[in-house]
Amino acid sequence: MKAVVAERGQVTIPKPLREKLGIRPGTALEFTAKDGALVARKAETDPVSQVFGCLGKRIDSDKFVRDLRGNQE
Template identity: 65%
Template sequence: MRVTEKGQVTIPKNVRRHLDIRPGSEVEFTFAGDGALLRKVEVSSEERSREVRELLDHIRKHKGSMNLAGMTSDEFYKMLRD
């Protein structure tokens, strides 16, 4: 399996099927010796709702406060990715 420049890998179909990993699923890696283990993380709807509320509160708190110092949004997003 090859790692992309962004550090991404494709989880093989048989592993996704076995762990019931679908688009939007959350997974985590843990260290195991000289390797890592992948597991699917089950997130309750209450936990997801709380996370969404916290994110929206954070966005509202900072709405209109970002100064890009003349950068375009494309330049800003490129900077975030690099």
């Protein structure tokens, strides 16, 4: 499969490869060069960082409960 590099350095990964490898919007990739080839792989995710990242977000607890219960009026 071939792809063309756009003016800003962007490349579209062909759909069959995205589907086969489970690459979706927001998937982080790591790029390396090996033996003259560009190698892309899914970036490793640190589960601890993911948990602490979501804990750092501030939420309105009253709004959260209202949204959770739905409109009961």
